[in-house]
Amino acid sequence: MSGKAFSFKLLKTDGMARRGEISTPHGIVNTPAFMPVGTQATVKAMYPEQVRETGADVVLGNTYHLMLRPTAERVDRLGGLHSFMNWPHTILTDSGGFQVMSLAQLRKLDEEGVRFQSHIDGSKHLLSPERSIEIQGLLGSDIQMQLDECIRLPAERAEVQRAMELSLRWAERSRVQFEKMGGVAKGQGLYGIVQGGDVPDLRVRSAEELAKMPFEGYSVGGLAVGEPQDVMLRMLETTTPLMPVDKPRYLMGVGTPDDLLESVKRGIDQFDCVMPTRAGRHGLAYTRFGKVNLKNARHADDPRPLDEEASCQATSGYSRAYLHHLVRANEALAAMLLTWNNLAYYQFLMKGMREAIEAGSFAAFYDQTKADWARGDIAPR
Amino acid sequence: MSGKAFSFKLLKTDGMARRGEISTPHGIVNTPAFMPVGTQATVKAMYPEQVRETGADVVLGNTYHLMLRPTAERVDRLGGLHSFMNWPHTILTDSGGFQVMSLAQLRKLDEEGVRFQSHIDGSKHLLSPERSIEIQGLLGSDIQMQLDECIRLPAERAEVQRAMELSLRWAERSRVQFEKMGGVAKGQGLYGIVQGGDVPDLRVRSAEELAKMPFEGYSVGGLAVGEPQDVMLRMLETTTPLMPVDKPRYLMGVGTPDDLLESVKRGIDQFDCVMPTRAGRHGLAYTRFGKVNLKNARHADDPRPLDEEASCQATSGYSRAYLHHLVRANEALAAMLLTWNNLAYYQFLMKGMREAIEAGSFAAFYDQTKADWARGDIAPR
Numbered sequence: 089m090s091g092k093a094f095s096f097k098l099l100k101t102d103g104m105a106r107r108g109e110i111s112t113p114h115g116i117v118n119t120p121a122f123m124p125v126g127t128q129a130t131v132k133a134m135y136p137e138q139v140r141e142t143g144a145d146v147v148l149g150n151t152y153h154l155m156l157r158p159t160a161e162r163v164d165r166l167g168g169l170h171s172f173m174n175w176p177h178t179i180l181t182d183s184g185g186f187q188v189m190s191l192a193q194l195r196k197l198d199e200e201g202v203r204f205q206s207h208i209d210g211s212k213h214l215l216s217p218e219r220s221i222e223i224q225g226l227l228g229s230d231i232q233m234q235l236d237e238c239i240r241l242p243a244e245r246a247e248v249q250r251a252m253e254l255s256l257r258w259a260e261r262s263r264v265q266f267e268k269m270g271g272v273a274k275g276q277g278l279y280g281i282v283q284g285g286d287v288p289d290l291r292v293r294s295a296e297e298l299a300k301m302p303f304e305g306y307s308v309g310g311l312a313v314g315e316p317q318d319v320m321l322r323m324l325e326t327t328t329p330l331m332p333v334d335k336p337r338y339l340m341g342v343g344t345p346d347d348l349l350e351s352v353k354r355g356i357d358q359f360d361c362v363m364p365t366r367a368g369r370h371g372l373a374y375t376r377f378g379k380v381n382l383k384n385a386r387h388a389d390d391p392r393p394l395d396e397e398a399s400c401q402a403t404s405g406y407s408r409a410y411l412h413h414l415v416r417a418n419e420a421l422a423a424m425l426l427t428w429n430n431l432a433y434y435q436f437l438m439k440g441m442r443e444a445i446e447a448g449s450f451a452a453f454y455d456q457t458k459a460d461w462a463r464g465d466i467a468p469r
Numbered sequence: 470m471s472g473k474a475f476s477f478k479l480l481k482t483d484g485m486a487r488r489g490e491i492s493t494p495h496g497i498v499n500t501p502a503f504m505p506v507g508t509q510a511t512v513k514a515m516y517p518e519q520v521r522e523t524g525a526d527v528v529l530g531n532t533y534h535l536m537l538r539p540t541a542e543r544v545d546r547l548g549g550l551h552s553f554m555n556w557p558h559t560i561l562t563d564s565g566g567f568q569v570m571s572l573a574q575l576r577k578l579d580e581e582g583v584r585f586q587s588h589i590d591g592s593k594h595l596l597s598p599e600r601s602i603e604i605q606g607l608l609g610s611d612i613q614m615q616l617d618e619c620i621r622l623p624a625e626r627a628e629v630q631r632a633m634e635l636s637l638r639w640a641e642r643s644r645v646q647f648e649k650m651g652g653v654a655k656g657q658g659l660y661g662i663v664q665g666g667d668v669p670d671l672r673v674r675s676a677e678e679l680a681k682m683p684f685e686g687y688s689v690g691g692l693a694v695g696e697p698q699d700v701m702l703r704m705l706e707t708t709t710p711l712m713p714v715d716k717p718r719y720l721m722g723v724g725t726p727d728d729l730l731e732s733v734k735r736g737i738d739q740f741d742c743v744m745p746t747r748a749g750r751h752g753l754a755y756t757r758f759g760k761v762n763l764k765n766a767r768h769a770d771d772p773r774p775l776d777e778e779a780s781c782q783a784t785s786g787y788s789r790a791y792l793h794h795l796v797r798a799n800e801a802l803a804a805m806l807l808t809w810n811n812l813a814y815y816q817f818l819m820k821g822m823r824e825a826i827e828a829g830s831f832a833a834f835y836d837q838t839k840a841d842w843a844r845g846d847i848a849p850r
Contacts, residue, residue: 129794133801136786158769158794166772166790174786388539391547405517405555409547413510413539420514423801 093275094230094304096336100446104328104355107445110305110336112178112230113275114170117145119336119357120441122348122434123180125365128153129163129173132365133423134431136175142400142428143435146231147175148360151184151223152191155213156206160226168228180231180360182340183220183262183281186238186309197237199254217261221278225269232271233307234262236281241315248285252294255283255309263301277304279338285310286319288326295330305336308356312342321350328355345374345437349457352441353450364434368427371415375433377465380408382426387412400432474656475611475685477717481827485709485736488826491686491717493559493611494656495551498526500717500738501826503729503819504561505812506746509534510544510554513746514804515812517556523781523809524816527612528556529741532565532604533572536594537587541607549609561741562610563721564601564643564662567619567690578618580635598642602659606650613652614688615643617662622696629666633675636664636690644682658685660719666691667700669707676711686717689737693723702731709736726755726818730838733822734831745815749808752796756814758846761789763807768793781813 092111100107110117124131124139126147131139139147149169154160163172170176185202188195192204201216217235224232236255239247259280266278280298284290298306308327311320324339331337338358339351348359364374371383375395380387390408398404402425414422437457444453473492481488491498505512505520507528512520520528530550535541544553551557566583569576573585582597598616605613617636620628640661647659661679665671679687689708692701705720712718719739720732729740745755752764756776761768771789779785783806795803818838825834 128798128800129791130800130802133805135802135805157798158790162770162790165770166788172788172791172794174791389543389546407547407553409539409543410510410553410555413553417509417538419509419511420801420804421511421516424514424516424805 094277096305096334098334100448102445102448102450103353105352105441105445105450106355106357107442108336108357110178110231112146112277114176114178114230115145117178117358118442120348120352120438120445121145121358122438123148123358123360124431124434125150125360125362126173126175127362128157129169131427131431133369133420133427134365136173138428139175139431140177142432143439144177144431146178146180149173149179149181149227149229150187151181151220151227152187152215154181154227155184155215155223156208156211160223164226164228170228178230179228181224181227181229181233183233183235184215184223185220185235186341188215189238199257201235217258218265221262221265221269221271225266225271225276230276231305232266232276232278234259234278234280234303236283236309238283238310238313239285240313241286241310241319243285245287245290248283248287249290252283252285252290255281256294256297259298259301259303263303279303279305279307281307281309281340282327282331283310284323286315286323288323291323291327292330295327299330299332303335305338306331307338307340309340311339312347317347317350320347321354324351324354324356331355345434346461348434348437349441349454353454364430365427368430369423371422371426372430373411373426374430375403375465376436376460377463378461380465382408382411382415382422384412394429398429398432398436400429402426402428402432475658477686477715479715481829483826483829483831484734486733486822486826486831487736487738488823489717489738491559491612493658495557495559495611496526498559498739499823501729501733501819501822502526502739503815504529504739504741505815506531506741506743507554507556508743509538510550512808512812514750514801514808515746517554519809520556520812521558523813524820525558525812527559527561530554530560530562530608530610531568532562532601532608533568533596535562535608536565536596536604537589537592541604545607545609551609559611560609561612562605562608562614564614564616565596565604566601566616567722569596570619580638582616598639599646602643602646602650602652606647606652606657611657612686613647613657613659615640615659615661615684617664617690619664619691619694620666621694622667622691622700624666626668626671629664629668630671633664633666633671636662637675637678640679640682640684644684660684660686660688662688662690662721663708663712664691665704667696667704669704672704672708673711676708680711680713684716686719687712688719688721690721692720693728698728698731701728702735705732705735705737712736726815727842729815729818730822730835734835745811746808749811750804752803752807753811754792754807755811756784756846757817757841758844759842761846763789763792763796763803765793775810779810779813779817781810781817783807783809783813
């Protein structure tokens, strides 16, 4: 622990796009930042040193998974999540709410919290705002999330409103528990989460109410849950102008490279998504020129690397023919190399955006990146 | 390619144990050597640079798997196996015979070779001595194996003899094909394979007949196929004294750390085995103090690394509790770290043997290693 308390510096803006720096007890997070997902205390198929080398300043851990296995109490006894997973840099944890609703069995939600049975062994648990913060505190997370209720879209207005209002009440209870756990004294941060589905005035109410509470940062939740991209972007346009300028803004569970570009343009600072890691396990590579499906037979005799100019080792030492072979043969090295490549590409994109904002050239970067993607993966043989 | 031709220097002996150096077009192999298995052009769950860093001078590729996928012709078009799998050091290939007999469907063996159907797509193939060498030549293998017939033990003497005699005739045909393919000119080596099951006089005949043929090295095949370790060691005692002193001796498909120690003691120079890599994918770790099953609940709260003194990164940055968690959670990183640890331990053991032979202290090393294993994994908490 560096002993530094959570803080955020907004270094530069370019239109709505923001270049900033989050300080946590475990280091600096350069924003806009992409946070690789380390669900079960590991970014799948990656050594932690590699994750760091791609340029990640922070990884995400999932409270739902970790509370069930190995349990927060065990991680605490072993010295906390940073040491457990050999990641000495910043860690952000979610509240567990989203995954309780998608993974747990026999769940029942009421004012107190969510009761559910573990998908691993059927054991019974209660996840309340207080328990979620307790777990995140035991894990030693630098950036913690309030418990919220995230619903799928489309949904009725009344249902969206009910979940949003509940999330506001849970925000207050989460904050109380965070202070009780000594989160502030430890220099950790707690984020409130804006809900409100695809209903603009509910988003507005959620953002305004949360802004009155003393959170270290603010998340936008409940997006990328089934709605088209333009709905998501409209919700961002409604929401980000109401979010405190001097606090980081985190768009949860997003997204494709294009989602990241469009969301940074609309004032978002942090992202997490399983997309680059999951795609890597399914033979899909993200490159400067779009997505490449290495299962495809057209790669079988292609001696070129994925991207001749990329600096990531994963793409430079291996031909597409070899990657195709590994994917077809279901070899672990396929997931290892493609996950590595994909995380490196995501970080390359974030770094490009950060540099462009610093230089005041975000619009040009945006256009060039879109043009590269549109060109597609058509380099001559 | 360094341009060097295959050669073997016997540097030192200590009892029957031998310290030597094999030179190939792709580098030096320090013997006794353990060769990690890279069946499908990848050592499972390892980056090639890591394999090298553990101390491996040579990896093994499986002719049977590679001839079916991606095919030898494709590997040849792409520049050979070394470049394909990003392993610029020495590669040894087997003949494919052993795996045709254990994996292929509808196989039929006669004097010409083995006809079989692919276990991947049912396509029909003939593996003859000539075709096996042709494939190994297309792959660009530095150390090639004659096609032989390897039978399971126990077996009737007549059956053992038939297979051994056939293997001798195939040895001659393999050699002719090797010279026709320009293997000698390319500086590659071809090994003859001693067969004869568990029948001493058949082993003697096989070894004596092969010694008359001009091979660059000699393998002992058909052991570790179901017989007790003491039978295997007796067969080695019968066989190695008849093998040319100035050629490397390779015990195929062996074995446990104890098998390696006992076999080096009996004059073996090279080994390959899937044991360290396969065990790593099943939660088993090899250490100086024996095997550790990380699935076991007793590791769940153990903050110690696998071996506090080992230099392998795989064992130093991670607690047993974390490794246990990864194994239970079925995470890719479990296989990655444990495979790495196991290969590092195997290479550590080989290095220890090489240094002991050089120092004339193999007997003391043998005793100490056995004592360490006997102590077991009981370090205090």
